[in-house]
Amino acid sequence: MVPESELKVAVIGLGYIGLPTAAVIARTGAMVLGVDVRDEVVETINSGRVHIEEIDLDGLVSGVVARGTLRASTRIEPSDIFVIAVPTPFHDDRTPDIGYVLQATTTVATVLKAGDTVILESTSPVGTTEKLAAFLAQLRPDLKVPGQCVGTPDIAIAYCPERVLPGRIVVELIDNDRCIGGVTARCGRKALHFYRRFVRGACVTTTARAAEMTKLVENAFRDVNIAFANELSIIAEGMGVDVWEVIGLANRHPRVNILQPGPGVGGHCIAVDPWFLVHGDPDNARLIRTAREVNDAKTDHVIARAEAMVAQAGSTPIACLGLAFKANIDDFRESPALKVAEHLARRFGSQIRIVEPHVATLPAGLTEAGATLVDIDTAIETCSAFIVLVDHEVFKSIPLGERADKHVYDTRGIWPDQPETAPPIRELHRSAA
Incomplete structure (x- = not known):
């Protein structure tokens, strides 16, 4: 297990949820890399500023960037925990579009190693986390993926949706209860250990499908x-x-x-x-x-x-x-x-x-x-x-x-x-x- 003081976390997607999440995690002392496809977002964050309006977020980001625990990039790097917080819109016919989730999964797969944990936070249709796991198994056949292998998996995969109110995101990321769904029970426990770093609310583990449906x-x-x-x-x-x-x-x-x-x-x-x-x-x-x-x-x-x-x-x-x-x-x-x-x-x-x-x-x-x-x-x-x-x-x-x-x-x-x-x-x- 990675020592607490050396934990590396990558947050993919620096929008209304991803950036506050990255900043809150960085405040615990973990080394956080925020990944976004927009150059202007990366430049803004690395200068200690924010591109969205949210109470207390500007001071928090400024502080963790100054301390060196948060930086942003358009390129992924090896980490221990990967948090995916990208949009999940719907198509014109109102069917779900998980394309951004799969794109983020493809990005994570390029640097994933044994012992890592992948957590999906994007609000998603029931079964999305299992699709993510199956997709990772295709992208990285050298790794044992939970739910897709025999024996002990090499990585952990979980789903943990945000449940915050705009205008109170920073406070509620810390104080609200979290529902953590693992692809397996072991995955849930690993994700639980991570969230306890920065969440004061109760952290409850369940299955990935139950956590996905709970959010919906x-x-x-x-x-x-x-x-x-x-x-x-x-x-x-x-x-x-x-x-x-x-x-x-x-x-x-x-x-x-x-x-x-x-x-x-x-x-x-x-x-x-x-x-x-x-x-x-x-x-x-x-x-x-x-x-x-x-x-x-x-x-x-x-x-x-x-x-x-x-x-x-x-x-x-x-x-x-x-x-x-x-x-x-x-x-x-x-x-x-x-x-x-x-x-x-x-x-x-x-x-x-x-x-x-x-x-x-x-x-x-x-x-x-x-x-x-x-x-x-x-x-x-x-x-x-x-x-x-x-x-x-x-x-x-x-x-x-x-x-x-x-x-x-x-x-x-x-x-x-x-x-x-x-x-x-x-x-x-x-x-x-």
Whole structure:
């Protein structure tokens, strides 16, 4: 076994999960190599800076780079532990795409040696870790691969999904419980020993397939519950009832906890992972499929209402508040807010103003359509209507409730106590969403 002080770890993929994971591991004293295909990401990290916005990450990365325990490269090097944290998107037909996982596996195979451990963290369809093992056995027939050989394997392979909240990633990587699934029980124990270096939460071992499904179930559970709230918001709108008030009253019941509706569901996890379960058993994943369809349809509903609002405003500028998939971050992956804003920009062009305090420039699709990025003060001065798409903290301090001349369509309910100075506006533009 490699001494703790000499442990070498390679983290493949330096995105929203890979970089924080690499930095947290490096803080334990292990020598960590972060591997990414993007030259600009490697250069940024090696200069002690970060390319993503996440609380406390910049100081952490700066410190471990300065101490020499973290460095980045576009090329893999021999290590003792390999952590794969690459994207797992889906194809246009919503079937899983594990191509990045297999590419990372190919890269790891070039330097893999007896005694090493390979851990997949990417959210993946059930059975992916076993496919990774079978693929490694083909790439490296000189090594005994667990699940693919007779006798004691030369390496260990496990699956351990992240379960963190953007905006709290660094804290939750350490404090949250981890579910560690080994291809064999021995693989699980080796991975467990590694995670105990930096995880304060409970580390529970199981099979790789059970760990894979656990991650998908966690995200599908959230998706189903959000779908209930989003469907309820549309029903309440049709009945002329304020959905935010209804949810608040219903949640006073000791056994009711309805989530908050919004313009849809975003992020790389909740908006994607349930489809992996649907793909795995399409005949029985009926509720999960329906929840995905409800949440996607909510975005279409918001677009239709927003279009009507812009059309009513004539030629005056309209502000879209927020582009991220959730509050107080700069992550636009699968963001329903971005989809709404892009649709409006394509139709109304320069009439659309975007307020997104977490970025310095707009995505290319918005600028090409004619939308412009403005700060909140400029929006208040120049725009007659506001479409609230993200509940960033800064938006909650805007006194729009005091301005009868400002029309508001609030898809996030960030002004629950907004004065009814203009009842028709409240009914038309805020009653549901």
